[in-house]
């Protein structure tokens with residue numbers, strides 16, 4: 001595997017010839033500078049520089065819209081814990097006191113690079129903002145994002161992991177984080193004590209979002225307890241503030257444990273309020289349901305019901321070898337496969353929903369519009385596979401042959417297998 005940093009972005013023309021396009025047709029993609037100039041049969045034939053797609057599937061690069069880059073790869077530095085969400089937060093809490101900017105920066109950079117190698121060029125990272133680590137995690141991730149600006153684009157979310165009311169001082173730090181590089185307001189209302197504090201937490205987050213004209217992306221109801229229902233409060237606040245289309249909710253595990261009446265109502269509310277749901281099955285399969293015996297709850301939200309109701313559902317990596325989750329490498333193809341298992345996405349049509357969950361759905365949450373995709377006028381963030389269809393790409397799990405960021409090749413992988 002090789003990773004190349006983009007230096008100069010002069011408007012050279014290159015082509016990817018004879019690839020399978022996302023709609024299943026065969027054609028070329030002509031790239032000029034950072035952009036896709038044209039897509040279709042023969043459009044790349046006159047260009048000197050080109051790559052033979054050999055019929056392989058060409059996709060827009062993945063977007064990992066829910067990852068915690070400040071915590072990645074920290075697992076070896078943590079004390080062992082009981083495997084629960086509470087245990088993980090506690091273990092990281094202890095380590096967070098001793099964070100230094102360079103350590104966060106190194107770990108974050110390693111996962112951004114590994115993400116690019118596996119086809120992701122946009123990442124949205126929650127970063128802890130609290131009175132334990134202050135703004136050190138933010139500074140580390142912002143520095144890593146800047147180090148990697150030639151190979152990927154990183155958005156930063158100011159995330160109050162320790163609560164806002166439970167952690168006096170966090171609200172001011174959140175505002176400071178928005179001044180220092182965060183562009184999205186995070187939240188975690190279910191972490192507060194009681195409904196009044198949960199509502200106040202949500203109100204404070206939207207207040208901040210209004211002040212900075214920022215989108216909101218919260219951790220919501222990451223619990224096995226079906227009575228944990230802050231999602232309904234987020235829907236209410238979204239509509240009250242007119243923030244429709246600008247709100248994302250992550251995890252939403254407890255929705256699966258709630259009754260169907262509540263689920264139907266709140267799912268309809270999410271649809272109405274233009275809320276995107278990010279499910280993170282890879283992490284929640286490992287961390288939820290720890291106290292169950294027999295039929296263990298798996299912590300995955302009602303993915304198929306949400307999709308059927310027209311709510312956009314994305315999948316995120318969430319964690320990479322941190323206190324919550326021991327595996328992961330920023331590989332959204334792996335995330336799509338595990339999520340397809342967890343959410344029963346098995347028909348060809350459903351498998352394409354898993355693809356949308358790591359491409360077009362997060363693109364909509366980011367409000368990228370026509371700048372995303374394998375289409376003329378889009379930014380040329382692309383990836384080319386050897387396999388010729390998405391079900392085969394998903395099943396085989398081979399990394400992309402090549403990845404482009406802003407029109408330039410940034411990663412290449414050659415896989416050699418021999419049967420002897």
Ligand SMILES: [Zn+2]
Pocket residue numbers: 066068126219250318
């Ligand atoms: Zn998360």
